[in-house]
Amino acid sequence: MKPIILLLLAVNIVLATPVSENDTEPQPAFDAYRDLRFLLSTRTNRGNPFRIMFRNLDSIRASPFVASRPLRVLIHGWFEDETSEISVGTSEELLNAGDFNVIFVDWSEGSRTLNYAAAANRVEIVGGFVASQLNFMRENGFVDFARTHVIGFSLGAHCAGFTGKGTGGQIHTIIGLDPAGPLFSERRPDGRIDASDGRYVECLHTNGGLIGAGIGAHICDADFFPNGGTDQRGCLTNTCSHLRAVAYYIESIQNNGFHSQRCTTETQASRENCNSGGGQWFGHADNGNNNLRGIFHFATNRNSPYSQGPWRN
Template sequence: MCCPIQKDIDITFNLFTRNNPKLPQQLVIDDILSIRNSYLDPSNPTVFYVHGFTERAMGLSARTEKNFAKKYQTGNVNMIVVDWGSLCSFPYYAAAVKNTRLVGKYLARFLKFLHNSRVIPIDDVHLIGFSLGAEVAGFTGKALGKNVLPRITGLDPAFPLYIFQGDVGHLTKTDAKFVDVIHTDGGVFGFPNPIGHVDFYPNGGVALQPGCRLSQLSRRDIFFLLQIVACSHNRAWAYYAESVNNEYAFPSYSCSSFDNFMKNECNNSFVEPAFMGYVAHPKHHGKHYLLTNDRPPFGLKFV
């Protein structure tokens, strides 16, 4: 964080499709040739993925991106991974928080470029963000103004340093027509409050998520203490990644609290479940709860 920010270098847009599922093509803002010479197919839905703190485009949470591979094979999705790794590197968390606004505005500018160039309408874009990436997504939605995104998915949106920012300072349900949020580490690394149209709380939405046992964490890793918490935080993208190829693996139920859910007061056979993840639907609102397995497949309805 010692050097001036160069947005065209520090923020890149990396395209994956059925024609290039492993090696991305870089799309350049205001460069229509980089778009026309790429495998971007305007007839297909477009998903943008924004990674979290300390990551790169091909980092840990890129499993979410990789799980679109089966969908690449049918040719029905453009996956664009936003790489802003040099602006969210360890240990500069406070600087990374500040940079989420900058990255969000730059992504909004790129989306407007695609829209105004008649390449990808904003109405065809689904924006997904993990941790700080979810906050980037929120600022993107805010910066687009009247060009409202159809959907933002927040995967355990970052909580530290956002707690007192108010709705203008973090992801909220006003940032897109439909905002669905998965909470897995509420009150630590992730936002505990409901901030979307529908908020999913697997296993209560807090640490430790099933399978995040201290005995399984490597004490040889210098980030041992961070791993303890990050395991639950990372479950958000792991659950979502699984839902991409197994859309109905995570049925959830609307309930006033996790305690009431565990008392079977909400998940009866007469109540229609809301599916968490890729096929989350705008008709569902409020807080929804569910349980998961402690290892892959995490979904109790894995098919």
């Protein structure tokens, strides 16, 4: 995501209400059936993802997908593609940490548009197609939802939520990394990522507030607000703070030091004044198993490594 993107977003939101594709420059219509790509990475094909075709058994059987492995699904945000950190960096760290099937959902044909509203209007479609693929793989014995996590960044977080809605809330864990705020309402859980979308839904908020890129609200089972949840230490722009959500998640995979304090309210979290007990780690695999609930805060360093500990493997 380039630094100019949030400026373009601001212009788009200020100058326009949600627009349709007919109001924009002529461009090929996004066709999820044609344009959505499911790119599989495992320890046997690192750096060379295998494209699994939509609801195609022969394609799955020809791939390095192994049904006995846990599944991690990654979904990118606005103006991103398969070169983004939610794809490259996250996949690499997941495969270093465990023997996973990692599927990256590339919807760049729908996200790489200057019309943010058009991209935002596609998240439900993308989530629905991902859900259909996962339901198909489950029905054919390839996927166990109890061992499946779906992780999305920005608009991709809402795609992850709609994936959960489309799979009946049965996905074990859904993680939203700074879910996008513009055009998504706290009061409309049916139109965004929500706590009801999976067995456990966790959100990380790094750029909320009135002019932030994220929704910045307690909308999931557990919501983490690092450094107050609006501006991240070491960042001078919204783009930097927004992208920190992915950097924190990547760092949490291998050596989790994002130890948090429980907060009573969002206001308490925004003021970094939480003293209601701690002991929780953002992004830890046990959070879902332990049915973690609540609002949490942790502080970070200005530069990588960001976590301040204590550490938990």
